[in-house]
Amino acid sequence: MMRILAAMVLAMIAVSPAPTFAGEGERTPKPVVTIENPGKCVAPAEEMRRNHMEMLKHQRDRTLRAGIRGEPASLNACIECHASKATGSVLGTAEGGKGRNFCESCHSYVAVKLDCFECHQPKAKFKAAGVKP
Amino acid sequence: MTAPQTPDRNPRRAFIAAAGAGVAGLGFAAIAPGLHLMAVGEANAATEARKAGTAASPAVRWGLLIDAGKCAPGCTKCIDACHTENGVTEKLPDPRQNSQWIRKIELVDRRDGRKTELPMMCQHCANPPCVDVCPTGASMKRADGIVLVDRHTCIGCRYCMMACPYKARSLVHVPLTEQNPEVPRGQGCVESCTLCVHRVDKGQTPACVESCPEGAMLFGDLNDPSSAIAKRIASVPTTQVRADLRLNHGVRYQGL
Numbered sequence: 001m002m003r004i005l006a007a008m009v010l011a012m013i014a015v016s017p018a019p020t021f022a023g024e025g026e027r028t029p030k031p032v033v034t035i036e037n038p039g040k041c042v043a044p045a046e047e048m049r050r051n052h053m054e055m056l057k058h059q060r061d062r063t064l065r066a067g068i069r070g071e072p073a074s075l076n077a078c079i080e081c082h083a084s085k086a087t088g089s090v091l092g093t094a095e096g097g098k099g100r101n102f103c104e105s106c107h108s109y110v111a112v113k114l115d116c117f118e119c120h121q122p123k124a125k126f127k128a129a130g131v132k133p
Numbered sequence: 134m135t136a137p138q139t140p141d142r143n144p145r146r147a148f149i150a151a152a153g154a155g156v157a158g159l160g161f162a163a164i165a166p167g168l169h170l171m172a173v174g175e176a177n178a179a180t181e182a183r184k185a186g187t188a189a190s191p192a193v194r195w196g197l198l199i200d201a202g203k204c205a206p207g208c209t210k211c212i213d214a215c216h217t218e219n220g221v222t223e224k225l226p227d228p229r230q231n232s233q234w235i236r237k238i239e240l241v242d243r244r245d246g247r248k249t250e251l252p253m254m255c256q257h258c259a260n261p262p263c264v265d266v267c268p269t270g271a272s273m274k275r276a277d278g279i280v281l282v283d284r285h286t287c288i289g290c291r292y293c294m295m296a297c298p299y300k301a302r303s304l305v306h307v308p309l310t311e312q313n314p315e316v317p318r319g320q321g322c323v324e325s326c327t328l329c330v331h332r333v334d335k336g337q338t339p340a341c342v343e344s345c346p347e348g349a350m351l352f353g354d355l356n357d358p359s360s361a362i363a364k365r366i367a368s369v370p371t372t373q374v375r376a377d378l379r380l381n382h383g384v385r386y387q388g389l
Contacts, residue, residue, distance in 0.1 A: 061285075064281065064285070065273060065283065066188040066275075067188050067276065067330075068186060069185055069186075069334050069335075070184075070186060071185075071186070079314070118308070118319040118320065119317040119318055120314070121312045121313065121317070123314075126314055
């Protein structure tokens with residue numbers, strides 16, 4: 001019995017948060033998220049923060065494989081609304097070199113690789129230049 | 134799972150369609166009893182945009198009819214239009230590595246020297262070998278017959294490129310930044326003609342069809358007997374390239 005109790009106490013110590021010292025040596029700057037068009041999102045911010053990847057993942061399969069267009073969740077719609085007004089992109093450095101643009105700011109903070117834009121265009125209203133005749 | 138892709142051959146339905154068109158005021162002349170000549174208003178009339186939220190229908194089969202007799206020698210307008218529309222703009226030091234969604238090929242009859250030029254691209258097979266061999270299921274055929282690559286699952290193994298008898302597919306060799314927002318494409322994935330699926334879903338025709346100054350390309354629904362393409366295929370001899378492979382192409386040729 002004592003052994004179980006000891007194990008429980010040890011486990012509680014292990015999961016308790018490490019002591020934090022406010023303002024002391026913050027290595028990674030907190031993301032600076034600028035919402036260009038507030039209040040127009042397809043879902044509340046809490047839901048978007050938690051589920052945007054799932055929403056986009058299911059939508060992409062429905063659009064590409066079944067051919068369903070015009071769904072509320074769409075990467076292009078995200079980009080059109082969230083692209084920085086200064087640079088027109090959801091990637092890269094934000095205005096004045098402080099913080100980063102919408103997608104990249106959080107993804108670099110949490111160190112989650114952002115694969116979308118290896119294929120998708122990160123700039124809003126981008127017009128491809130086209131081949132020269 | 135394969136949906137029936139053969140055109141509806143119900144003669145009664147064709148008759149009703151013909152009668153309806155006649156009533157609608159199109160040119161309608163009786164040549165002989167039971168044989169009618171109908172003027173087709175707009176050869177490349179825009180197809181209808183699919184409503185938002187509805188899936189591609191297996192009742193439709195998109196196809197392309199290319200009249201090689203009309204294809205002008207040396208003209209590359211379809212290639213330029215395709216590559217502009219789809220953002221295929223990169224020029225690599227080794228031109229063999231450039232992506233090629235559509236290309237012109239020249240056929241020469243050695244006996245009499247007759248030359249024929251034609252554009253060649255993904256033939257949008259009903260039984261596509263690229264889909265058969267894909268190890269990840271990335272190579273796929275949509276319900277309306279358009280063969281696509283799901284780049285989300287493509288690992289760039291290039292097996293489909295080897296399986297394709299038409300050399301229709303390319304691998305992207307370099308990182309890209311100039312994509313058309315509607316046509317995502319990137320390094321390490323295989324790609325090919327999508328029949329401009331993003332335009333077709335909006336009710337437009339593919340960029341190559343729209344750009345052809347000779348009107349040599351006709352786009353439409355092969356399953357709809359009243360469409361211009363189905364009527365042309367029903368009335369003139371058309372060819373599927375390497376028909377012996379029995380892949381049942383969505384892209385047909387005339388005048389080869």
